[in-house]
Amino acid sequence: MVTEAAAPASHFQIEHTSTWHPSTDEAGRLTIDMGAIAANYRRLRAMHPAARVAAVVKADAYGLDATQIAPMLAGQGARDFFVAHLAEALVLKPLLPPDAVLFVLNGLAPGSEPLCAEAGILPVLNTPEQARAWYTLAVNKAHPVPAALQVDTGMSRLGLSEGELNDVLGWPSFAGQVNICLLMTHMACADTPGAPANADQMRRFADFAARLPSVPRSLANSAAAMFLPEAAGDVLRPGLVLYGVDPGAGGVPKMQPAIALEARIIQLRHIPAGAGVGYGFDYIADRPLRVATLSAGYADGWPRALSNGGATWFAGHRLPILGRVSMDSCMVDVTNLPEGSIRPGDCVELIGPHQSVNDLARQLATTPHEILTSLGRRFTRSYINPPSLHGEEAQS
Numbered sequence: 421m422v423t424e425a426a427a428p429a430s431h432f433q434i435e436h437t438s439t440w441h442p443s444t445d446e447a448g449r450l451t452i453d454m455g456a457i458a459a460n461y462r463r464l465r466a467m468h469p470a471a472r473v474a475a476v477v478k479a480d481a482y483g484l485d486a487t488q489i490a491p492m493l494a495g496q497g498a499r500d501f502f503v504a505h506l507a508e509a510l511v512l513k514p515l516l517p518p519d520a521v522l523f524v525l526n527g528l529a530p531g532s533e534p535l536c537a538e539a540g541i542l543p544v545l546n547t548p549e550q551a552r553a554w555y556t557l558a559v560n561k562a563h564p565v566p567a568a569l570q571v572d573t574g575m576s577r578l579g580l581s582e583g584e585l586n587d588v589l590g591w592p593s594f595a596g597q598v599n600i601c602l603l604m605t606h607m608a609c610a611d612t613p614g615a616p617a618n619a620d621q622m623r624r625f626a627d628f629a630a631r632l633p634s635v636p637r638s639l640a641n642s643a644a645a646m647f648l649p650e651a652a653g654d655v656l657r658p659g660l661v662l663y664g665v666d667p668g669a670g671g672v673p674k675m676q677p678a679i680a681l682e683a684r685i686i687q688l689r690h691i692p693a694g695a696g697v698g699y700g701f702d703y704i705a706d707r708p709l710r711v712a713t714l715s716a717g718y719a720d721g722w723p724r725a726l727s728n729g730g731a732t733w734f735a736g737h738r739l740p741i742l743g744r745v746s747m748d749s750c751m752v753d754v755t756n757l758p759e760g761s762i763r764p765g766d767c768v769e770l771i772g773p774h775q776s777v778n779d780l781a782r783q784l785a786t787t788p789h790e791i792l793t794s795l796g797r798r799f800t801r802s803y804i805n806p807p808s809l810h811g812e813e814a815q816s
């Protein structure tokens with residue numbers, strides 16, 4: 421991975437004529453605007469002044485590298501971080517301030533409780549078994565241990581049912597052994613603000629919360645944080661929107677795009693009418709064409725489903741993908757570009773001002789989360805525009 425020198429925000433533009441260092445950037449480059457992510461975090465704080473805004477940095481901060489993103493957000497004042505697995509939390513713990521709290525959303529695999537407690541990481545207790553193991557650890561240590569507790573309000577994914585919560589709360593001195601510092605649930609339809617499921621889930625959550633009245637509540641992902649103010653709770657759990665991606669259909673006012681993805685041109689050629697392009701000759705030229713081969717394919721998370729349908733961009737021109745996307749490369753039509761305006765070594769836009777993560781997700785009928793988390797490790801990650809420390813961080 422290459423971390424580049426800071427560039428001012430105004431330089432966050434794809435330089436379509438830039439060429440690449442010969443030993444790096446072989447597949448292409450994922451440019452990550454740290455200032456934009458910081459601004460998105462601060463924007464959420466401003467939208468929800470009464471709540472704590474956590475940062476969801478699971479799956480390596482959605483592929484952007486959590487070891488870069490989490491410490492940067494700590495510098496903006498974030499103190500609550502969510503990952504999915506204990507292994508992810510163990511990597512981040514030493515990089516964060518001592519007062520930062522890391523939660524493990526999936527809870528712990530049996531046997532890993534001592535490691536988690538030793539590291540000062542907090543599990544989310546999702547099942548009676550996970551709650552029992554954490555409770556037993558506290559009893560054995562003769563010392564209370566903190567955790568978050570998740571309840572299932574209708575999504576049938578993770579969390580205790582009402583009956584299970586009643587059981588757990590009935591264990592001898594459970595509340596004295598396990599210090600529940602967050603009560604959470606997850607909303608199934610937050611990206612559809614009008615869905616009746618939202619009100620249903622909030623009502624059920626309120627019933628659960630009545631059992632633990634002094635515990636802070638958390639139920640909002642990015643979509644809820646943006647579109648369902650009544651579901652904000654005490655601790656927001658945004659992921660996607662921090663990274664500048666729209667969690668719904670409507671566009672996210674004032675959130676800044678934070679990533680750009682470029683691939684390198686490896687080869688240019690002219691082909692005659694009738695020539696096939698790519699595996700299976702799924703594309704046959706109907707006239708003479710100029711074709712560029714790009715250094716990114718489905719192994720880089722550049723989806724094979726874009727075959728004969730997707731496009732890339734260069735200098736404001738749309739370059740349609742021809743034929744099937746290969747594992748490490750794909751071909752695009754550059755016939756409409758003036759001769760000499762594009763050369764091997766130039767790079768083209770896969771994600772950027774002309775094509776957003778949401779555009780790709782819509783085209784492929786998937787979530788923007790899947791597009792983002794699939795971006796391959798062969799892209800060089802380049803971090804630009806680091807923010808200055810914010811607020812209380814700047815004064816200490």
Ligand SMILES: *Cc1c(COP(=O)(O)O)cnc(C)c1O
Nearest residue numbers: 476606641642643657658659660
């Ligand atoms: C992934 C996740 C989030 C963040 O979701 P976004 O849509 O990226 O904001 C929040 N809470 C839980 C429990 C999650 O699994």
